Amino acid sequence: MRLTKFVAGSAAILVGALALSGCSAGSSDSADGKVTLTMWHNSTTGDGKKYWDDTAAAFEKANPNVTVEIQSVQNEEMDGKLQTALNSGDAPDIFMARGGGKLADVVKAGQAMDLTSGLTDATKTAVGNSLSAFEIDGKNYGVPTAVLPSGFFYSSDLLTQAGITDTPKTIDDLEAADEKLKAAGIAPIAVGAKDAWPAAHWYYNFALRACSQDVLNEAATSRNFDDDCWLKAGENLESFIKTEPFNDGFLTTAAQQGAGSSAGLIANKQAAMELMGAWDPGVIASLTPDEKPLADLKWFPFPEVPGGDGEAGAMMGGVDGFTCWVNAPKECVDFLNFTAEKANQEAYATAFQTLPASTEAQSSVTDPALKDVLAAYNDAPYVSVWLDTLYGQNVGNALNVAVVDMFAGKGDAQSIVDAVNAAAAKS
Amino acid sequence: MAVLREETHTEEAARGSRRPAGGGASALPPAVPSPRARSHWPKRAELLLLIGPALLVFLAFVILPVVLAAYYGFFSWSGYGAATDFVGLRNYITILTDPAFLEALSHNAFIVVMSLVLQGPLALGIALLLNRKLRFQSLIRVLIFVPYVISEVVVGLGWSLMLQSNGALNGLLEKVGLGGLATDWLSDPSAAIWTLLVIITWKYVGFAVILFLAGLQGIPDEITEAARIDGASYWQVQRYIVLPLMGPTVRIWAFLSIIGSLQLFDLVWIVWGQYVAGTAGTSTMATYMVANGRNSGSYGYGNAVAVVIFLISLVVALLYQRFILRRDSAVTTTGGAH
Numbered sequence A: 001m002r003l004t005k006f007v008a009g010s011a012a013i014l015v016g017a018l019a020l021s022g023c024s025a026g027s028s029d030s031a032d033g034k035v036t037l038t039m040w041h042n043s044t045t046g047d048g049k050k051y052w053d054d055t056a057a058a059f060e061k062a063n064p065n066v067t068v069e070i071q072s073v074q075n076e077e078m079d080g081k082l083q084t085a086l087n088s089g090d091a092p093d094i095f096m097a098r099g100g101g102k103l104a105d106v107v108k109a110g111q112a113m114d115l116t117s118g119l120t121d122a123t124k125t126a127v128g129n130s131l132s133a134f135e136i137d138g139k140n141y142g143v144p145t146a147v148l149p150s151g152f153f154y155s156s157d158l159l160t161q162a163g164i165t166d167t168p169k170t171i172d173d174l175e176a177a178d179e180k181l182k183a184a185g186i187a188p189i190a191v192g193a194k195d196a197w198p199a200a201h202w203y204y205n206f207a208l209r210a211c212s213q214d215v216l217n218e219a220a221t222s223r224n225f226d227d228d229c230w231l232k233a234g235e236n237l238e239s240f241i242k243t244e245p246f247n248d249g250f251l252t253t254a255a256q257q258g259a260g261s262s263a264g265l266i267a268n269k270q271a272a273m274e275l276m277g278a279w280d281p282g283v284i285a286s287l288t289p290d291e292k293p294l295a296d297l298k299w300f301p302f303p304e305v306p307g308g309d310g311e312a313g314a315m316m317g318g319v320d321g322f323t324c325w326v327n328a329p330k331e332c333v334d335f336l337n338f339t340a341e342k343a344n345q346e347a348y349a350t351a352f353q354t355l356p357a358s359t360e361a362q363s364s365v366t367d368p369a370l371k372d373v374l375a376a377y378n379d380a381p382y383v384s385v386w387l388d389t390l391y392g393q394n395v396g397n398a399l400n401v402a403v404v405d406m407f408a409g410k411g412d413a414q415s416i417v418d419a420v421n422a423a424a425a426k427s
Numbered sequence B: 001m002a003v004l005r006e007e008t009h010t011e012e013a014a015r016g017s018r019r020p021a022g023g024g025a026s027a028l029p030p031a032v033p034s035p036r037a038r039s040h041w042p043k044r045a046e047l048l049l050l051i052g053p054a055l056l057v058f059l060a061f062v063i064l065p066v067v068l069a070a071y072y073g074f075f076s077w078s079g080y081g082a083a084t085d086f087v088g089l090r091n092y093i094t095i096l097t098d099p100a101f102l103e104a105l106s107h108n109a110f111i112v113v114m115s116l117v118l119q120g121p122l123a124l125g126i127a128l129l130l131n132r133k134l135r136f137q138s139l140i141r142v143l144i145f146v147p148y149v150i151s152e153v154v155v156g157l158g159w160s161l162m163l164q165s166n167g168a169l170n171g172l173l174e175k176v177g178l179g180g181l182a183t184d185w186l187s188d189p190s191a192a193i194w195t196l197l198v199i200i201t202w203k204y205v206g207f208a209v210i211l212f213l214a215g216l217q218g219i220p221d222e223i224t225e226a227a228r229i230d231g232a233s234y235w236q237v238q239r240y241i242v243l244p245l246m247g248p249t250v251r252i253w254a255f256l257s258i259i260g261s262l263q264l265f266d267l268v269w270i271v272w273g274q275y276v277a278g279t280a281g282t283s284t285m286a287t288y289m290v291a292n293g294r295n296s297g298s299y300g301y302g303n304a305v306a307v308v309i310f311l312i313s314l315v316v317a318l319l320y321q322r323f324i325l326r327r328d329s330a331v332t333t334t335g336g337a338h
Helices: A001-022 A046-062 A075-088 A100-108 A121-134 A156-161 A170-183 A196-208 A213-222 A227-243 A262-267 A280-287 A331-339 A342-352 A360-364 A369-379 A392-407 A413-426 B002-021 B023-027 B040-074 B092-096 B099-130 B137-149 B154-165 B168-175 B188-219 B221-228 B234-262 B266-272 B276-280 B285-292 B301-338
Strands: A035-041 A064-070 A095-096 A143-155 A187-189 A271-277 A297-300 A315-323 A381-386
Touching: A001 A095, A035 A046, A035 A331, A035 A369, A046 A064, A046 A331, A046 A342, A064 A331, A075 A095, A075 B221, A095 A100, A095 A331, A100 A392, A121 A143, A121 A331, A121 B137, A143 A156, A143 A280, A143 A331, A143 A342, A156 A170, A156 A187, A156 A271, A170 A227, A196 A227, A196 A271, A196 A315, A196 A392, A196 B266, A213 A392, A227 A392, A227 A413, A262 A271, A262 A280, A315 A369, A315 B023, A315 B285, A331 A342, A331 A369, A342 A360, A342 B154, A369 B040, A392 A413, A392 B285, A413 B092, A413 B276, B023 B276, B040 B301, B092 B099, B092 B301, B099 B188, B099 B276, B099 B285, B137 B188, B154 B168, B154 B188, B154 B266, B188 B234, B188 B266, B188 B276, B234 B301, B266 B276, B266 B285, B276 B285, B285 B301
Parallel strands: A035 A064, A035 A095, A187 A271, A315 A381
Antiparallel strands: A095 A315, A143 A271, A143 A297, A143 A315
């Protein structure tokens, strides 16, 4: 008797467990035509988070059979979490992507949906060139929401206070400005090296100046740093680091979490400038004492470095966008088309205080710093994707860590090249 | 740990099998096959029911992952789909020749030794102190144990905030006129590993104290009283009676501490983040594994690192069993026989 009960009980638990796992195993079209889309994005607070909630609600209103389930994932957790989810076969239908080698890895594994035929002409026209970041072997795998070129965001009050009248045009100008700021008792440049990528952005920008566009792109397939310009970029960065331009304790400074982060230091006028992507005004605004945009925030492009193969005015930056999982319902691409609509892109630009991917929505940019970014972006001969994104997770991670080592005085230009070339062995 | 338990089992089994051969069994009337002995099935079914689920869970969540990790360690695998790119021992060769891994290993070794050296005497001292009648005794006990109970994430965040170069500790040093001592506690490679040791000691000394207190309370009062009547001083009692009797407890604590130090991950990860631990000189084998496995999307390589960590821990555990813990089991066995 007891045994029968036990077996029956176990069977009941097993059935229950199966039912539960059935519930959580992604989402798909069900018999009654109801569709659930799950979506992962990286805005955990404030207006950005609200934007996605509102946009999802608007999409649900226009498509009554669709429910959008939104989950916000902390940015530094996104890559690892997404990979685990994709590998488990229970991935979100819509997930954040930034193109380049990282997306190529996902596509190669057959985990991203080919959107080529699903994208409307309106979407293609609106986002224009930035769509190419999501193109792999002639097919499209994502829709951009923002273009995020990098440059220096700075507090103009602090620069004025230090007696700097013109923004630095060359790297020598920048070093001179740093000295003036230091003399005025102001930390010149904040960098969140704890997160590695903010430090690595320095190397990317020096590489952008030292290497030609072809060399940058060729490395995306060879994933090898053989050209001499990579060494040159490292040497330039090393000699710049030797001038000690960064905030105290930059190795344990995070990028954008809390008042002690590099963005927090700018927001609270503890440091004068930082090299960052165009999402920075939004992040800084969330960290000012009154959580309002920093009134004197301005922008200038990465200075020219003489003697390199990079074209003057070229920019390093990223494209944020979204990709559909290969097993996502077909409504996924409708949602992406929806996000590219003018009104939604304008709302996006306002909520995130950044540059929208849609050229039609770019007129909604009013922030003076962002207007300067936009002008430089439209004039740039070319814009390279962040090198860690371009070269994929394996090489990208090794590159970022090697740059942090250089910041700590632990390695030189050659060790960055070696780390990248050795990364392939660990893949 | 598993090995430890296993040995205890065999020991019990040995003792158990000895018992019927001794007086106990022969004193019983001649064996008549009981109804129970005739059919083994209900007994077996009961065993299967009781052990089965636990065994299944153990196999599925402990043994299988270890086997799978060993399997994936032979592949270059980015984590998506099936692993197909067989690379033989390449991952293992890369690991054992990677200076970053060897550095991490040396940090682990340093932490193993220094944890024993710092925490052992400290905990023993505190335990001896708390074993006497003291005012606020239970309050002090609780306070010493609190850090062990707080989650690693909270501890890591708290300490990292205090120790930042513009944090509370440097602020305090400057305020009391010791500004010259202020340093970058977290990222200066000559200071960082000591900072880590301070945090580890603060966090885990409470656990050692509790273990030692339990050990102290297991020492019968009669023995210490007898010694005192014979004219032994307090220190003589501690040195010649209490400490030797504490041996088994100390040896078990040291075992747990060594294994914990070898697998140290969370505190380093929280305080130094995903990237800086190697630069600051506080990386451990486990942080190396996550940085070069999961974060790099190199899951085959990460699995190989996991296997290396497993083997190192296993060898250390076995050696410790063989040469140090064996004394304790030998003592118990002979003690039981007499």
